[in-house]
Amino acid sequence: MEFAELIKTPRVDGVVLRRPFQPTVEGTLCLTGHHLILSSRQDNTEELWLLHANIDCIEKRFVGTLGTIIVKCKDLRVIQLDIPGMEECLNIASSIEALSTLDSVSLMYPFFYRPMFEVIEDGWNSFLPEDSFKDLESMTDEWRLSDVNQDYCVCASYPPLVAVPKDVDDDTLRKAAAFRHAGRFPVLSYYHKKNGMVMMRSGQPLTGTNGRRCKEDEKLINATLRAGKRGYIIDTRTIAVAQQAKARGGGFESEANYPQWRRIHKAIERSSVLQESLIKLVEACNDQSHNMDRWLSKLEASNWQTHVKEILTTACLAAQCIDREGASVLVHGTEGTDSTLQVTSLAQIILDPTCRTIRGFQALVEREWLQAGHPFQQRCVQSAYGNGSSVKVRCEAPVFLLFLDCVWQILRQFPCSFQFSEHFLVLLFEHAYASQFGTFLGNSAAERAKLKLSQKTVSLWSWVNRPQEAQRLSNPLYEANSLVIWPSVAPQSLLLWEGVFLRWNRSSRCLDEAYEEMVHIIEYNKELQNKVNSLRRQLAELETDDPLQHTE
């Protein structure tokens, strides 16, 4: 298919662009295969350069022959284009609709994007499972890297290499996989160096209504326990939901078959509920009614903050079991690709200072989200404005965005403990939904391999890890903190993430200026500190020198 077929009117003059908090711009609108571009005719600079993939939905209106297209983006921005000429407007609108909903992944922009920057370090090779396993090997010899999923046959959503207990052979893994949802047998997610306890994750066990059991599965997870020690299974579903899952072949680990494990049920909502919540939240944020009661009711009714709290609470529980109780933990929900990953990755942020660095956080996203098989493409196909446009079973859900929101809450409570700033989290949110980079394409390692993303597209990490970009994303207040950080999960401590949800509804000028001023002060402070240090050294040198040499 040629993009040109979809573009009936590639160019319209005299288009007016309206955005909140910015002056209106008149210019020429151009459509390309992947972008919507508006440039003002005066100085030939582009005023707007928008990826079609970023467009969540459009609305069109007509007054006489003047058409208006309202473009609602996945990054939550809303812009308005006034287009003279009804036909032009209709053509543009239908092109945008077609180009923003392309079905084939290989037509996406990352396959056409050529980097304008020098790739110093290829992000596709930055975080290989082999490398992270080497770190693990330096701490313990109780684990091995299994290639049982080499050809993605045992588990379609797992990577080819996974870490499992040393004493468990591949055969046992295969049998355990047959007993777990979509073959997601328990694998290592995190090793707590301080006390040797581990966190594992998996899909739900397929016990079904007649309480099936699987010796191999029991053996696999028991192999992670120390003699005489009990472990915790954190089920991200309520007991009622877990019971219901039995009717559809799923289930949970019974006390009788897993006597060494204590099961705790928490209530993280399933993805469809989260999507509703996001839609309501964004609607509340965009409400112009100036009515305080209405805002707070709407915020409450969206339930978003409740989801943030539930996820953080569950992550804290997992971290607590490991660090305070000295017990190993297995986390799962139903599929093990959504709430499970939220919990395991947040628990690591709480426990492991490495995850709070720029590279460590990338490694975490790579390990616990991309490699672990979070279906990014399905989940991020639509954002908050795209309700009802797809006929298929809806599988979009802001699972990753909620994770980022939770990280932001922790970052806000521990402003000096993270090497990266809020900007990094916002950047990841944007790129998960629409990007020139291939990192978030596909739903699993298998799909990414099939699409040959590492050969055909550029990795987001190649961009992020350039020194100037890493500098931009870094937190000026950072001071390495090797401690476990326990966030407050009291509702009063959780705030709305303004950087994402109010980003386009407020003028950020004052906040940006303040941020720059803070950076400036910190740099100046460092400079002075260096000066003091060098003067001290000089003084010490002068004092140790033979005083007679200086008398003339």
Place this chain on the structure above:
Amino acid sequence: MEFSEHIKTANVEDVVLRRPFYQPTKGTLCVTGHHLIFSNRGGDSARPFLLLLRNIDAIEKSVENLPSVSSGTITLKCKDLCVLQLDIPGMEECLNIASSIESLSSLETVSEMYPFFYRPPFLSLQDQWGLSSTEQHYAQMKEIHDGWRVSQVNRDYSVSPSYPPAVIVPHSIDDETLVKAARFRQGGRFPVLCYYHRETGTVIMRSSQPLSGANRKRCREDELLLQAVIDGSELGYIIDTRSSQQAQQARMTGGGFESKSCYRGWKRLHRQLEKGKVLQESLIKLVEACGDQSHSVDRWLSKLENSKWLSHVQTALSTAGLVAECVERDGHSVLVHGSEGTDTSLLVSSLAQLILDPDSRTLAGFLGLLEREWVQAGHPFQQRCAHSAYSHVRLRHEAPVFVLLLDCVWQLARQFPLAMGFSEPLLLRLAKEVYASDYGTFLCNSDQERCVTGVKERTHCLFQSLLRANERQHYSNPLYERTELAIWPSIQPPSLQWTCAFSPIQWPFDMC
């Protein structure tokens, strides 16, 4: 009266003190006339913990008296919203301590309060009390000398008991006219100048309601006074901080509003700001919501909504924005009043000045503003701040108008992080000092009362203390960069955030 009469047990050993963010500690508890002193027996580097009895809003006690154990627990809920607990061995000691606290914390005689005994080495009673007088303030504003003058008509507080001795009024209006205009305003609070806008030459005035009453009385002198304010220009705005219905009803009790026919050139706008009991109850609900331990987000947000506190913040900011808009954008003078002119009027006029005037956004400028617009202007601090959010005492005149001002200022500072010369800790400190203080600044209800009780001679001024070099540094905003522009706050509900300050567990403890 001697304080010692109230103190049956002055010392108790082996008391355990529990407070947020600290490990429980065992030590000696001591009750003095004005303080609870708790000293750690280990006595290493830790300073003794000192609590002003005046700071205690409510006290709860429970005792256990068995042959084996005799002990008691006292929970202290403070006006700064901190909650402490004391475990006291011995039932009798516990009951004695509790009754001492109860009687000493509710002493009403001003001259017995702690500021009259506080003598820090770094301040002298010989210093001028306060930052600036009306005359000094006037002298600094050369640009108003043509049109405005200082009137001493209230030098003996006979014209308006709640006004300071000197006020700024239009040059063309003589004292006799002022006296007559004062009779037509509640509490004698005739219109006076509070802010002059250099660029447009327009002003913000404040007063109390006119006493037009049911039969629509009028007062030539009051009309003349307001006419002189807009002399030459066509239009002025009266911002009434009551709804038009409330203003109508006020006529039944002798109050009222400026009718169109008598005040030509003045356009009246009504913006309803809550005050008094409604505001106090809002604070109580807010603090209860903040202290809610149920960990349910729904419950927290509905309680927050139910408290209506953020709505009060929004209304105050939007009304102040309206006043500022009239002055700066439309170039018209404004008169602000509600009924008494001692609460919402001051809230609106001082917020409008913060929006417009870069001089009021420096640390010294802000404290000067508070002194002029709240202390001298006669906000009845003693009545309004007698109790805070925990007290079980029946409400009389309590209302957190000043705390609401501080919250609004906090919202402004959050939206304009560079524009304010002072930082959040200053606002927190003021919120604490207004309820219980070592200083005399917030004692009494008016300038007159402060003179009568000798506050100005026998106590120290908080504002002066806050401007000492080391304090100044602590309360300055490191990001401050002066902007000459007006700062227009966003009053969109999502832009107004709840502050952690109301959360009992979050309240900082730097004063103790």
